[in-house]
Amino acid sequence: MVLIDSSTTPTRAPAPGVLDGYKPIPGTYDELVDDKGATRAHGQMLAGMLRNMSADAFARCQALAELSLAQRGVTFSVYSDSRGTEKVMPVCLIPRVMGAVEWARLEKGLVQRLTTLQLFLDDLYGPQKVIADRIIPAELLLGSKQYLPQLRGMKPPGGVRIHIAGIDLIRSPDGVLRVLEDNLRTPSGVSYVIENRLITKRLFPAAMDRIGVRRVDDYPVQLVETLRSVSPEDPDRSTIVVLTPGPFNSAYFEHSFLARSMGIELVEASDLFVHGNEVFVRTTLGPRRVHVIYRRTDDAFIDPEFFRPDSLLGVPGLMRAWAAGKVTLANAPGNGVADDKAIYPYVPDLVRYYLGEDPIVEQVPTYICARPADRDFVLGHLSELVVKAVDEAGGYGMLMGPQASAAEIAMFHDRVSADPRRYIAQRRIELSTSPTWVADSRTVEPRRIDLRPFVLSGKGRSWVLPGGLTRVALRPGSYVVNSSQGGGSKDTWVQAEAS
Amino acid sequence: MISRVADHCVWLGRYVERAESTARLLQVTRTLAFDAELPPMACWRPLVIVSGQYPELVGQLGAESAGNGEAVQRYVTWAPENPVSIRNSIRAAREGARSIREVIGHDIWEATNELYLWFMSEGAASQYLHDRDEVYRHIRRSTQLCLGLVRSTMLHDQPMDFLWLGVMLERVGQTARTLDMHHHIRTAAELGQQSLLGNAIWLSLLRACSGFEAFMREQQGRVSGEAVVGFLLFESRFPRSLRYCLKTALGLVQRLAGARTRGLSEARERLQALDRWLDVQEKNGLAISDHALLTHVVDETAAACGTLQKSLSARDPEMSIPQPEAAQ
Numbered sequence: 001m002v003l004i005d006s007s008t009t010p011t012r013a014p015a016p017g018v019l020d021g022y023k024p025i026p027g028t029y030d031e032l033v034d035d036k037g038a039t040r041a042h043g044q045m046l047a048g049m050l051r052n053m054s055a056d057a058f059a060r061c062q063a064l065a066e067l068s069l070a071q072r073g074v075t076f077s078v079y080s081d082s083r084g085t086e087k088v089m090p091v092c093l094i095p096r097v098m099g100a101v102e103w104a105r106l107e108k109g110l111v112q113r114l115t116t117l118q119l120f121l122d123d124l125y126g127p128q129k130v131i132a133d134r135i136i137p138a139e140l141l142l143g144s145k146q147y148l149p150q151l152r153g154m155k156p157p158g159g160v161r162i163h164i165a166g167i168d169l170i171r172s173p174d175g176v177l178r179v180l181e182d183n184l185r186t187p188s189g190v191s192y193v194i195e196n197r198l199i200t201k202r203l204f205p206a207a208m209d210r211i212g213v214r215r216v217d218d219y220p221v222q223l224v225e226t227l228r229s230v231s232p233e234d235p236d237r238s239t240i241v242v243l244t245p246g247p248f249n250s251a252y253f254e255h256s257f258l259a260r261s262m263g264i265e266l267v268e269a270s271d272l273f274v275h276g277n278e279v280f281v282r283t284t285l286g287p288r289r290v291h292v293i294y295r296r297t298d299d300a301f302i303d304p305e306f307f308r309p310d311s312l313l314g315v316p317g318l319m320r321a322w323a324a325g326k327v328t329l330a331n332a333p334g335n336g337v338a339d340d341k342a343i344y345p346y347v348p349d350l351v352r353y354y355l356g357e358d359p360i361v362e363q364v365p366t367y368i369c370a371r372p373a374d375r376d377f378v379l380g381h382l383s384e385l386v387v388k389a390v391d392e393a394g395g396y397g398m399l400m401g402p403q404a405s406a407a408e409i410a411m412f413h414d415r416v417s418a419d420p421r422r423y424i425a426q427r428r429i430e431l432s433t434s435p436t437w438v439a440d441s442r443t444v445e446p447r448r449i450d451l452r453p454f455v456l457s458g459k460g461r462s463w464v465l466p467g468g469l470t471r472v473a474l475r476p477g478s479y480v481v482n483s484s485q486g487g488g489s490k491d492t493w494v495q496a497e498a499s
Numbered sequence: 500m501i502s503r504v505a506d507h508c509v510w511l512g513r514y515v516e517r518a519e520s521t522a523r524l525l526q527v528t529r530t531l532a533f534d535a536e537l538p539p540m541a542c543w544r545p546l547v548i549v550s551g552q553y554p555e556l557v558g559q560l561g562a563e564s565a566g567n568g569e570a571v572q573r574y575v576t577w578a579p580e581n582p583v584s585i586r587n588s589i590r591a592a593r594e595g596a597r598s599i600r601e602v603i604g605h606d607i608w609e610a611t612n613e614l615y616l617w618f619m620s621e622g623a624a625s626q627y628l629h630d631r632d633e634v635y636r637h638i639r640r641s642t643q644l645c646l647g648l649v650r651s652t653m654l655h656d657q658p659m660d661f662l663w664l665g666v667m668l669e670r671v672g673q674t675a676r677t678l679d680m681h682h683h684i685r686t687a688a689e690l691g692q693q694s695l696l697g698n699a700i701w702l703s704l705l706r707a708c709s710g711f712e713a714f715m716r717e718q719q720g721r722v723s724g725e726a727v728v729g730f731l732l733f734e735s736r737f738p739r740s741l742r743y744c745l746k747t748a749l750g751l752v753q754r755l756a757g758a759r760t761r762g763l764s765e766a767r768e769r770l771q772a773l774d775r776w777l778d779v780q781e782k783n784g785l786a787i788s789d790h791a792l793l794t795h796v797v798d799e800t801a802a803a804c805g806t807l808q809k810s811l812s813a814r815d816p817e818m819s820i821p822q823p824e825a826a827q
Contacts, residue, residue, distance in 0.1 A: 070616060071609060071612060072609060073600075073608060246598075247594070256601050257601075271502070281501060282502045282503075283500055283501055283502060284501075284760045284762075
């Protein structure tokens with residue numbers, strides 16, 4: 001395939017560049033251009049490149065990128081089709097650039113947050129001081145569907161619970177990055193970060209060079225070192241595997257990608273069995289002992305003996321082996337309670353409680369209806385707020401105040417009054433935008449984005465991938481960045497520190 | 500390596516090889532149908548018979564369809580309901596490659612995926628209408644690329660041995676089936692053994708096995724049924740002969756077994772028996788396209804594949820636990 005580095009193609013006449021006429025949405029923070037229309041400091045190089053690119057040149061690059069992704073098989077499966085139809089992850093070639101200073105601060109903040117959540121999980125599945133000290137109401141914690149009381153007293157082999165975290169961040173109109181959600185179970189998306197980078201490297205090498213973009217391609221090496229460090233036995237003599245639900249899982253590409261780039265085996269549950277509390281994989285040479293499992297399956301499908309007696313999925317006896325300290329599961333089971341909606345509002349308090357520090361990264365201000373003052377405010381402002389039931393997911397039990405009918409608001413007024421502990425509320429955040437290629441009109445327009453950085457934690461080591469997955473809501477006016485609902489991704493360029 | 504993955508490797512090799520040999524057979528039969536003044540039924544029906552799908556084709560499209568070159572080509576190339584159509588072989592190869600991508604590596608995956616994406620594209624469908632030879636050529640080139648990459652990019656280790664074992668076993672069956680076509684063509688056209696037309700058929704079958712030039716060099720142009728059959732059955736230096744493929748398959752099985760791979764003994768015994776049987780046939784001078792003989796080869800190869808698959812996918816709870824060993 002012939003690829004053109006358009007960023008180095010000199011323009012003879014000042015042809016219209018794709019960035020001409022770009023206007024951010026009023027009241028929304030744009031990542032490249034400020035509200036006076038001036039390019040932000042860290043975006044100068046990128047803006048310069050885009051101003052020199054015609055729509056034709058950009059469309060050509062975009063088409064090459066899409067072809068390359070299809071040929072490399074960078075796809076996700078769509079669940080609604082039982083045959084597992086694959087779609088290419090939509091990608092916008094215009095990267096999101098993050099300045100070195102902001103990134104350094106974010107890295108510190110993420111490590112602080114993960115350290116806190118790890119201490120919180122150790123405490124919750126151990127002495128439960130957080131309850132005795134009344135930091136979080138006991139009924140909120142113990143009543144969470146994600147809290148697994150049968151794990152209390154078990155210590156994870158290797159000591160780490162959140163080996164791989166994906167923290168979803170958004171930027172509010174005041175320019176502040178805020179945590180929207182912690183993903184501490186099986187966060188996905190890192191393979192797109194690396195694949196997107198391969199494409200931008202091929203298409204925009206000169207611009208990347210000038211900006212000084214930090215590399216992301218050592219993620220697999222960092223991941224396998226992280227996993228090795230938490231082995232229950234000699235790390236250098238340990239067998240590590242990736243456990244996938246199989247080719248029809250929506251993230252199968254990533255499971256395969258990670259196993260391949262770490263040089264370890266990709267296994268399905270039926271390849272594993274437990275004998276005398278040790279885990280083995282069935283190989284052509286007979287059974288081989290397994291020490292660390294990077295599992296990309298949900299808690300409920302780890303071990304039918306432990307979680308779902310009715311299920312045939314999973315590896316019978318795996319939890320026994322884990323409890324006996326014979327195998328490390330990454331991430332540890334039971335982490336869901338720490339990324340629960342009901343716990344989220346308390347994370348800043350947890351940072352202060354466990355570390356005695358102020359939180360470095362902000363989060364979205366949240367009203368906890370269990371608190372009388374918050375409840376009264378929420379009841380008086382339902383039409384402005386997003387109200388969420390803490391024990392529901394996927395948009396159920398949710399009120400979008402600004403779009404809701406009077407009847408819906410009245411219904412939620414009754415519900416919140418009757419059972420305030422079940423509800424939290426937030427203002428709808430105007431997600432920041434990034435210039436995004438719109439294929440239909442062949443123009444560049446602002447589209448809303450979020451950011452999912454990945455944090456690896458091993459024994460005595462933490463590492464933040466300098467970049468992360470920037471997801472973009474490709475539909476005009478949309479706030480939904482999920483790939484299943486018209487979302488795409490962008491490469492995230494983190495500038496190296498100025499030397 | 501993981502037993503399930505070993506099974507996938509065998510099947511990947513088989514599907515890729517099957518797509519190639521099917522494309523080649525279609526291309527050659529087209530040429531034969533144009534040149535040889537054979538009735539269309541005598542050309543096309545044997546192709547469907549040796550693929551094992553004759554009753555299904557007749558059931559779906561009627562008995563006369565087997566004499567319709569377009570219908571047969573469409574059925575063997577595209578039909579989703581034909582389990583051995585090129586479409587299904589390419590799709591299965593690509594799905595197999597996708598599920599063992601971390602084992603075969605990126606190059607082989609990309610070549611398989613590109614073949615699949617191209618074959619399912621409108622471009623391929625329209626090329627099929629306007630330049631059909633190019634479609635079959637494209638399939639042959641792409642599958643050859645995949646198999647070439649297997650040998651030139653993969654570690655020469657167990658996964659490659661299993662993959663190549665699949666290729667060799669499929670090729671044994673395909674070569675036997677191709678030879679068997681002669682029997683069916685001759686029966687259908689009521690031809691004498693030594694007619695010129697008979698020679699045209701032998702040469703076509705050589706071409707279908709990529710053996711035309713090698714054969715001509717060996718025989719310096721002396722074409723006879725005995726010579727062609729002898730070449731395709733017994734020539735140990737020709738990489739598509741039964742003897743070569745069987746010996747290579749046996750060598751791979753022995754190497755895998757030597758590396759302590761379990762569950763291969765039954766497949767090895769079957770292949771050894773077939774190899775010995777082939778020796779006997781050669782000594783007895785039975786270098787003739789005997790339908791029963793070739794059917795035996797096809798059946799025995801299928802049985803060897805069956806036992807291989809069964810032992811690789813076994814979920815034996817009695818698998819003995821090894822002593823601690825070095826990490827991989």
